[in-house]
Amino acid sequence: MNTPSAEVLDRARRIRLVLLDSDGVLTDGRIIVSSDGTESRSFDVKDGQGIRLGQSAGLAFGVISGRESRALTARANELGFEDVHQGVHDKLGLVREIIERRGLEPGEVCFVGDDLIDLPAMRYCGLSIAPADAVEQVREVAHHVTERPGGRGAVREAVDMLLRAGGRWDEVTARYFTER
Numbered sequence: 001m002n003t004p005s006a007e008v009l010d011r012a013r014r015i016r017l018v019l020l021d022s023d024g025v026l027t028d029g030r031i032i033v034s035s036d037g038t039e040s041r042s043f044d045v046k047d048g049q050g051i052r053l054g055q056s057a058g059l060a061f062g063v064i065s066g067r068e069s070r071a072l073t074a075r076a077n078e079l080g081f082e083d084v085h086q087g088v089h090d091k092l093g094l095v096r097e098i099i100e101r102r103g104l105e106p107g108e109v110c111f112v113g114d115d116l117i118d119l120p121a122m123r124y125c126g127l128s129i130a131p132a133d134a135v136e137q138v139r140e141v142a143h144h145v146t147e148r149p150g151g152r153g154a155v156r157e158a159v160d161m162l163l164r165a166g167g168r169w170d171e172v173t174a175r176y177f178t179e180r
Helices: 006-013 022-025 045-056 070-078 091-102 116-124 136-141 153-166 171-177
Strands: 016-021 058-065 084-087 109-112 127-130
Touching: 006 153, 006 171, 016 022, 016 153, 022 058, 022 070, 022 153, 045 058, 045 136, 045 153, 045 171, 058 091, 070 084, 070 127, 084 116, 091 109, 091 116, 109 116, 116 127, 116 136, 127 136
Parallel strands: 016 058, 016 109, 058 084, 109 127
Antiparallel strands: none
16 A cells, blocks of 8 residues: 655645646546547546545645547536646646636645656645556656556545545545444
C-alpha cells in the first residue's frame, strides 16, 4: 500500500480544489476510434463515487485536458465539475487563472496528472498526485503516487486520501455504515 507520508497528509489537509487530467487519470488513457471516426472513452464508476464523496465534503473539482472529447464533456457535466477545460496545452497558465479567479492559493489545489504535459501544473500546485501507471518522470515529481492506475480507481484513491487527511471521511461516509 502506498501510505501517504506525513508531508503529503499535511498538504492534503489544505486542499479545496482538485484539478484532474482526463486521459490517463479519469480514463485508462485508451481512445477507442470506431470505423465512423467517433471516439469512446471508459470512466470508472468508483472514481465518480469518490468525486461525489469529495463534493459532499466541500471539495470542488475540475478537469483540464489536452484533448477535446464529447465523452469527457458528458462525464464532467454528469459529475457537476465546476471547471471543464479541453484542448489546453498550457495547463500551468490555466491553473494559475483558475486559482486567481477562485481566490485560492496554490497550496489549496491538488493536481492529478499522468504525463509530461501535466508536470508544470503539478509542480505549481500544493499537492500533486500521479496514478500508478503515470510516466516515470511524473511519478518522480508527484508528492504521492496511487496504487491504482488511471481510469481504474486512482481518482477514488486520491479523493479518499484527501477526505481522511482532512478529517472528513467519517462524516461523508457515515450513512453507508449505519444500520437502519
